[in-house]
Structures are given as C-alpha cells and as structure tokens.
Amino acid sequence: MAKDKRTIDDLTIWDDAKMMIRKAQKDGVETVWDRLEQQEPHCPFCEKGLTCKKCVMGPCRISSKKPRGVCGADADLTVARNFGRFVAAGAASHSDHGRDLVETLHAIGRGQTSDYEVRDQAKLKRIAQEIGVEAADKSIQELALAVAESMIQDFGFQHNHLGFLSRVPQKRKDLWKKLGITPRGIDRDIVEMMHRTHMGVDSDAVSLCLNSARLCLGDGWGGSMIGTEVSDIIFGTPTPRAGKVNLGVLKTDQINILVHGHSPIVSEMLLSAVNDPEIKKEVQAAGAGGINVAGLCCTGNEVLMRQGIPMAGNHLMTELAIITGAVELILVDYQCIMPSLVQVADCYHTRFVSTSDKARFTGAEHVEFNYTNARSQALKLVRMAIENYGRRNQARVDIPQGSVELMTGFSNEAILGALGGTPGPLIEAIKAGQVRGAVGIVGCNNPKLKHDYVHTTLAEELIKKDILVLVTGCATVAMGKAGLMMPASADKAGQGLKAVCQSLSIPPVLHVGSCVDNSRILHLCSVLANALGVDISDLPVAASAPEWYSEKAAAIGLYAVASGVYTHLGLPPNITGSETVTNLALGGLEELVGACFAVEPDPFKAAQLIDARISVKRKALGLGD
Numbered sequence: 345m346a347k348d349k350r351t352i353d354d355l356t357i358w359d360d361a362k363m364m365i366r367k368a369q370k371d372g373v374e375t376v377w378d379r380l381e382q383q384e385p386h387c388p389f390c391e392k393g394l395t396c397k398k399c400v401m402g403p404c405r406i407s408s409k410k411p412r413g414v415c416g417a418d419a420d421l422t423v424a425r426n427f428g429r430f431v432a433a434g435a436a437s438h439s440d441h442g443r444d445l446v447e448t449l450h451a452i453g454r455g456q457t458s459d460y461e462v463r464d465q466a467k468l469k470r471i472a473q474e475i476g477v478e479a480a481d482k483s484i485q486e487l488a489l490a491v492a493e494s495m496i497q498d499f500g501f502q503h504n505h506l507g508f509l510s511r512v513p514q515k516r517k518d519l520w521k522k523l524g525i526t527p528r529g530i531d532r533d534i535v536e537m538m539h540r541t542h543m544g545v546d547s548d549a550v551s552l553c554l555n556s557a558r559l560c561l562g563d564g565w566g567g568s569m570i571g572t573e574v575s576d577i578i579f580g581t582p583t584p585r586a587g588k589v590n591l592g593v594l595k596t597d598q599i600n601i602l603v604h605g606h607s608p609i610v611s612e613m614l615l616s617a618v619n620d621p622e623i624k625k626e627v628q629a630a631g632a633g634g635i636n637v638a639g640l641c642c643t644g645n646e647v648l649m650r651q652g653i654p655m656a657g658n659h660l661m662t663e664l665a666i667i668t669g670a671v672e673l674i675l676v677d678y679q680c681i682m683p684s685l686v687q688v689a690d691c692y693h694t695r696f697v698s699t700s701d702k703a704r705f706t707g708a709e710h711v712e713f714n715y716t717n718a719r720s721q722a723l724k725l726v727r728m729a730i731e732n733y734g735r736r737n738q739a740r741v742d743i744p745q746g747s748v749e750l751m752t753g754f755s756n757e758a759i760l761g762a763l764g765g766t767p768g769p770l771i772e773a774i775k776a777g778q779v780r781g782a783v784g785i786v787g788c789n790n791p792k793l794k795h796d797y798v799h800t801t802l803a804e805e806l807i808k809k810d811i812l813v814l815v816t817g818c819a820t821v822a823m824g825k826a827g828l829m830m831p832a833s834a835d836k837a838g839q840g841l842k843a844v845c846q847s848l849s850i851p852p853v854l855h856v857g858s859c860v861d862n863s864r865i866l867h868l869c870s871v872l873a874n875a876l877g878v879d880i881s882d883l884p885v886a887a888s889a890p891e892w893y894s895e896k897a898a899a900i901g902l903y904a905v906a907s908g909v910y911t912h913l914g915l916p917p918n919i920t921g922s923e924t925v926t927n928l929a930l931g932g933l934e935e936l937v938g939a940c941f942a943v944e945p946d947p948f949k950a951a952q953l954i955d956a957r958i959s960v961k962r963k964a965l966g967l968g969d
C-alpha cells in the first residue's frame with residue numbers, strides 16, 4: 345500500500361528548512377526528500393541485509409523459500425558479512441581522515457610545510473607522553489615528527505598495540521583480550537574484514553560480528569582519536585566560546601562561503617586567507633560588505649568549536665543552504681557531501697569546489713589542496729568567491745531571518761578545566777545525583793525521519809531527568825537551533841542538573857565537536873572510569889544516534905557498545921534479516937562486552953530506556969537511582 349504523501353510540515357521541525365523547501369519547489373530544484381519518495385518502497389531484501397553481491401555466482405537474495413545463496417551462505421552469514429563491510433567502510437572513513445591529519449603533522453615535523461604549525465604545543469607534549477613518545481630534549485618540530493611517526497605505526501602492521509589504548513581502563517583491556525578483539529593496526533583490522541567477508545573465508549556470523557567490533561575499536565580509540573587529538577595539536581584545542589546557528593547566519597550584503605565535509609585542514613586555511621589584508625581590499629572593490637564564512641556538517645563543527653564560525657546547518661540543510669540563492673561558493677573536503685549539491689549549485693550562481701583528490705564530484709570545479717600549496721590555494725578559492733559575487737541574482741535570494749545563539753568549545757580540556765582541573769567535582773555531582781548520568785547524542789539526519797525532531801525531543805527529555813547531554817556531529821545543529829546550547833536552557837533541566845549548570849554557567853547540552861570527536865566522549869568515559877576504579881560499562885552513561893544514516897555512524901555505535909556504552913539508535917541497521925545478528929546486537933553483546941544496542945524511533949520511549957539504564961548503573965554503583 346502506498347504511504348500517504350508527506351506534507352512539508354512532516355519533513356522537518358524548522359521554519360528555515362520549511363521556507364527553503366517551498367523555495368525549492370518554486371525554483372524547480374529537487375531535494376533529498378523528493379528523491380527519497382522516488383526510491384520508496386525500498387527493496388525489502390536489502391533493508392533486512394539479505395542481499396549478497398559479493399561474487400558473480402550471485403547476486404543472491406536469501407528468503408525462507410531460498411534460504412541459502414549459491415555458495416551456501418545463509419541469512420545469518422549474509423547479514424553478518426554485509427554488516428562487517430558496512431562498518432569497515434565507516435571506520436575507514438574516520439581513519440583515513442585521521443591519517444590526513446597525521447600526514448600534516450608529519451610534514452610539520454619534517455619542515456615540509458610553512459602553511460601549518462603546531463598551535464597547541466602543550467597538548468603535543470601531553471599526547472606524546474600518553475602514547476609513549478619520549479619528549480625530553482626534543483624541539484617542538486622534532487616532537488611533532490616523533491608523535492606523527494608513532495601514530496603512523498598505529499595504522500599499519502602493529503606488533504604492540506595502538507598508542508591510545510593507554511587510556512583504556514585495565515578491566516576493559518582484559519575483556520577485549522579475552523574476547524580476542526583488542527584492535528591491532530587501524531588499517532589492518534579494516535583490511536582483514538574485507539578479507540574475512542570474501543566468499544569462503546570467515547563463515548560464522550558471531551565471529552564476524554566480534555571482529556566488526558574489533559575494527560570499530562580501532563576507529564574509536566585509533567583513527568578517530570588520532571583525528572581529534574592531532575587536529576587540536578595543529579589548530580588548537582577548543583575552548584568555550586559563542587557561536588550562531590541556522591540559515592539566518594548567511595548575509596544578504598556579504599560574500600557567503602560555505603565550508604562542508606569533515607576535515608579542518610582546508611577550512612582553517614580558508615579562514616586565514618579571508619583575513620588577508622589584500623583580500624579585504626578586493627572585497628571592498630567588489631562592493632561587498634565583507635566575507636562571511638559559514639559551516640555545514642562536521643567541517644562546520646570543527647570551525648565552530650575552534651573559531652566560533654557560524655553554522656548554517658546539518659546534513660538535511662546542505663541543499664537548502666544553497667537554495668537561499670545567496671551562496672557564492674561552497675567548498676567541500678570529504679564525507680556526507682550529497683552529490684546532488686553540484687546540481688543544486690547549478691540552479692543558482694553558486695560555485696561548487698572540491699579540494700581533495702579522494703572526493704571528486706562530476707561537474708564540479710576542483711582545486712587540489714595539500715600541505716605545500718594550502719595557503720595559495722585558499723587565496724585562490726576566496727578570489728573565486730569574490731569574483732562570483734557580481735553574478736548573484738538578488739531577485740532569487742531569500743535568506744530565512746534570525747539566527748540562534750549557542751555556546752561551543754567543550755573539549756575535555758575545557759570541561760575538566762571548568763571543574764578545576766580534575767573530574768572530582770563531576771564525580772561528586774554524579775554521586776549526589778545532581779547529575780544522574782551523561783548521554784552522548786551523536787550523528788546525522790535521515791530524511792526517513794522528521795528532521796531534528798528525535799534529536800531535540802530526546803535531549804529535552806533527558807535533561808529533564810537530570811542527565812547531562814554531550815553532543816557532536818549533525819545533532820549539534822539540532823540542539824543549537826532548539827536553544828539547548830545556551831546556559832539559559834538550564835531552566836528546562838531537572839533541579840539537580842539546573843543547579844550544576846547555573847553554578848558553572850554552562851548549558852545542559854555541551855558541544856564536544858564533530859563525528860571524529862566522539863573520541864573525546866570515549867576519553868572522558870575512560871577518565872571517569874579510571875578515577876572511580878571501574879570499567880566504562882559500570883558508568884551511568886549511554887550514547888544515542890537518533891537520526892543516523894551513515895556507515896560512519898554505525899562504526900561509532902559499535903565502538904561505543906564494544907567500549908561498554910549502551911547505545912540507542914533511532915532506526916535499525918540493515919541486519920533484521922538475521923535473528924542471530926539482531927539478537928546479538930540487542931542483547932547478546934550485553935553478556936560479552938557489558939553493553940548492547942536499543943532501537944527505538946520514539947524519542948519519549950528512547951528517553952525512558954536510557955533513563956532506566958542509567959538507574960540500573962547508578963544502583964550497581966551504590967548511588968541510588
């Protein structure tokens with residue numbers, strides 16, 4: 345039966361989005377929601393993970409009538425192999441992003457770049473110590489080289505273990521060892537999954553799932569953590585600052601440049617080019633009031649956290665931002681960049697420019713960035729935008745008015761700093777029940793769900809129950825637009841959390857960064873667990889990806905669970921065709937790693953599930969519920 349057609353009010357909770365969806369219809373521009381409608385109904389075999397196209401004896405579709413593929417693979421094996429490759433791609437994405445940062449640090453260490461430098465020298469020294477790199481007598485440049493070289497080892501053929509496993513509580517490390525899921529090399533475990541899932545290699549669903557967990561741990565405690573920490577070393581560790589969010593951050597009388605993707609390497613350089621005195625003169629000469637850089641998705645999170653650059657929107661806002669007609673240039677690096685943006689940009693005067701050879705877009709302009717040419721390429725990009733300003737058709741411009749203020753910059757250093765340098769006061773607040781627990785709300789948007797409804801409702805429900813929320817990725821934009829990232833929103837929290845927020849002048853929803861920065865949450869969990877002498881799975885914490893869509897989000901979910909963090913998903917991955925895999929995800933993992941997944945699209949019910957989990961963990965620690 346065909347579903348009822350959704351109205352614009354069913355698609356999103358935001359006025360700026362609704363206004364731009366209407367404009368898209370008027371301007372004849374297709375959006376993600378139009379294409380979802382075209383694609384529905386989706387193939388039920390694929391939705392359940394029961395399609396296999398791993399060889400040309402197939403493709404095979406497993407069903408009760410035809411329970412085995414040509415090679416003999418059953419439903420369990422088919423689902424497990426598909427899921428293994430799904431998370432391998434997610435982990436590869438984060439980790440390859442981390443690799444780019446390490447390469448940049450390596451170039452700094454070898455004196456091969458004058459465009460990048462170590463902005464946070466103290467952090468470089470701290471990280472060196474944590475990963476076992478001797479700092480004595482080394483200059484900053486020498487230390488950058490030594491840290492980069494140690495991290496390069498983490499990617500490859502590992503004989504010891506990943507450097508950041510030094511952060512993991514001993515009980516967790518022992519458990520991983522017992523289960524045989526201690527991550528080895530970041531790349532190694534990803535490649536091994538590609539091998540295992542070839543026809544005729546690992547043909548046991550449970551074994552595949554455990555090894556999926558292993559490669560995801562290499563992402564969370566390896567690739568992503570390296571991405572975060574090296575970004576801080578090179579571009580500075582975030583500190584609390586003010587920011588703004590929604591399409592109202594675009595300016596009618598200025599040259600608007602959007603930065604989109606995930607890596608700060610290009611966007612940070614663009615920011616420095618925008619402030620070049622020569623550029624300022626050229627902007628004046630073009631008759632513009634200035635250059636306005638705004639972020640999208642996780643590149644947006646990176647520059648918001650460190651520089652307070654305004655955030656135009658999350659995943660489902662990326663097309664809509666261009667539809668304002670006010671964007672001179674959209675600059676992308678990689679990941680989560682809908683290929684449709686090239687066509688949307690074509691409908692306006694907007695120039696779409698890719699910057700990384702690994703992320704080419706048919707029909708786009710390309711300006712390749714690397715550490716030897718970054719500054720000059722950034723200047724070139726800014727000039728492309730200035731030159732394009734004259735082509736803007738003001739009659740087609742419509743920018744939703746009014747942006748929302750938020751607070752950002754809550755790195756672990758900033759959080760612990762606000763507490764006086766130790767986790768002690770937070771632990772006391774948790775013990776006293778003022779802060780009953782903490783939940784990381786992370787991840788994407790998905791057009792199958794009402795845009796940002798699950799994010800914002802879940803966060804509001806949790807803070808009412810005195811549960812602190814940490815937010816990353818596209819969820820950040822939702823919370824920001826809902827006003828939950830300002831200290832005043834402590835009024836919406838329960839009495840205990842409200843008092844804590846007011847005494848520290850912080851909001852009850854703290855922005856900790858981009859998708860790779862979920863590693864900050866892992867790190868904070870390990871700091872708390874180590875301080876209490878318990879395992880991460882003993883903490884009153886949880887994670888949630890309410891509106892996720894990507895392979896990366898699935899990898900994050902799995903490393904969270906394998907690290908001992910109960911994880912809620914707003915919709916299931918494509919695994920429901922296997923009872924074995926589904927039962928493992930929703931329950932069996934609990935016995936193995938002390939945490940599991942829960943799937944629940946309703947934010948009120950999800951909040952209850954998380955709340956019940958936190959109560960159980962609190963009681964087990966002797967803290968009352």
Ligand code: XCC
Binds near residue numbers: 658816893896
């Ligand atoms: Fe992508 Fe990171 Fe998801 Fe947003 S949240 S849609 S992965 S940009 Ni990580």
Ligand code: SF4
Binds near residue numbers: 399413417543
């Ligand atoms: Fe079919 Fe097996 Fe080939 Fe998959 S690997 S396509 S199930 S024959």
